[in-house]
Amino acid sequence: MSALTSSIPTFDHDEIIQSHPVATLLIDRGAVVLFVNAAAEQLCNISRSAMVGRVVYDVIGMDRGYRQRMNDPDTSALFAHRAEIRIGGGKSIFVDMQMVPYGSNGHRILALVPSQSEAELMGGAIGRSGRAAGAAASMLAHEIKNPLAGIKGAAQLLARKTDASGERFTTLICAEVDRITTLIDQMEHFSRGQPIACAPINLYQPIHQALEAVRARQLPGVRFSEDFDPSLPMVQGNHDAMVQILLNLVTNAGEALGGRDDGVIRIATAYRHGLSIDNGDGRGRIALPIGVSVSDNGPGVPADIRDDLFDPFVTTKREGRGLGLALVAKLARDMGGTVQHVRDGEWTRFRVNLPAAQPSARKEPRP
Template sequence: MVIASSPPQWMQQDGPALSELMTALPVATLVVRPDNSIAEANMRAEILLNMGRAAIVGSDISRTVRMGTGAPFDIWHGNKPIAAYDVKIHAGRTAEMEVDLLIAPIVDHEGWRIVSIHSQSQARKIGHHATSGGARSAMGAAAILAHEIKNPLSGIRGAAQLIESGNEGRDSALTQLICNEVDRIAALIDRMQDFTSDRLLECRRGNIYPLLDRATQIARAGFAEKIEIIKQYDPSLPFAQINDDVLVQIMLNLLKNAAEALEHVDRPWIRVETAFRHGVSVVVEGGKGSAALPIEILVVDNGPGVPDHILDHLFNPFVTSKRDGQGLGLALVDKLVRDMNGIVQYSRNREAGESTFRILLPMGTT
């Protein structure tokens, strides 16, 4: 026998009923009891599961939403928040599909959970999807192409230098232009090659604060010299599982991105924050359960924010709102954070006038 807990105080007052709230939710949502039976389902859930509400309510969540190939089979047990991205499920009477599952415990109601099922993967928005075979093939092709392009570029540069020396510097402006353009293309290819590596990144247990300080020091001495950089660190933060050089590179990219966004702001500032976040976790590939990501790093600025039309593709290569931008900085941040088994997100607080890039990393183990 299941005894339902009393509803929260705000629901006992004059306001929307639970059924009205559930109907208004834009994603498939289920309310699950401590015994794993489904207590409530909205219309979006009926459509996604291809089942009527009467058939859903009262059924066991593990039988109604069945985990597919490679999914973590213990996802329905426990009382911790879980974000499972790109998992395969058999939902109701539908064929296997790939979704995101977000499970959130209901505060002060032991064992009760809210389950939201996103049929269109949100993992692509936060950059936490695994590399597929097709992507690996594309990466390999890109590596070969980059190598083949750089060979003739070095020849062109050498020829331009020979022309300049043979003409005793008479065409130095033109030859220098050739050399500069060759160097620019070569630098772009070097940056593109950062995306072609699919090898496992070596991470170790380490202190993030010297690395954050190194990145902010470099920023203050160069591209952010006219910008106030504020540090708000949690002194009790434990070690993270990181690669030192990669974390510095990530921070430099985010700080440079923020500095460029503040070009026309009267009193520009960038705030670097750290915190320990309980209960944030992601599903480990191969059905190995969930991994906690409690180490939070925020890079906040008071710039205008990311334009709405590129939000959904913010971490994709060549997506940028800057006139002279290449759209590679944030895409590289996305890849490098994922290589450290973390996630990166963007949010905008319009009331406060703040833009935030949020990095979540695993706690140090070895």
């Protein structure tokens, strides 16, 4: 018996809970959140730092009956089927909620399991955004792009035969044709149904390339902050896609700061256990332990568009096209990953979660 017992390995229980796919929170006798795992962050769309130390029902909206029972230290157990809760951004979802006692000091474990429809919504939201964008791109490319070259050519011919006053209008026509062509080129990214080629890449190479391009624009009043994990393993991804993702996110962050003189854009990387997703491509759930985030201390995303943020044509910019974040979502999904938006205190954070390269192909990148 002693030989059998000695052969059983020891486990890091905190690591097990952190890696568990069920959203799990630890609360004390007063319902204050003490611990949150990665699955709970993903479900609630709220960062760990924004939840720990707060009363659980101030973070996760729930009916008065549940609040009263969680606030009662004598209530150690609770189960509710398809309970409606309100998560980050005010969105309502239905979950199976279970609370059980933990230890002898009145702490309790709260587990939140999305209903089947909600689980499908979480796993497929980015996929649906990509498919909707693809349909829109195919339609508009067919109807618009073909005549553009003829329109521009005709305008250029007219410019040779007109005076200075007429040239102003032909120049405007050519500029507008170029703008529409660029718009269509961006939209055609969505219509490509085949997956992009992915291979083990050093994440810091596209990060540095994107930052160099953005810094060349000399954003006034904006300071860049970097918080990199030097031991990050290789990512299974696409270099060019990652450059485009980071360019879009950092550019958006710079525009959100609006020329203020105390603006900060923070780029960070981290290895996080427990996050996985099923993209509906037949591969089952895929672990997404590698994260790169772009944060800014600007005013944040308006509440009325947060739920549709990654859909095409959703924007608050007067001259915006609403394609930047939709493209970010599609490229992340094409690499088997996801992108999340979180409002964390004064920070607006977009976090891209990606799969690690297979062990045989891994090398240790350096920032």
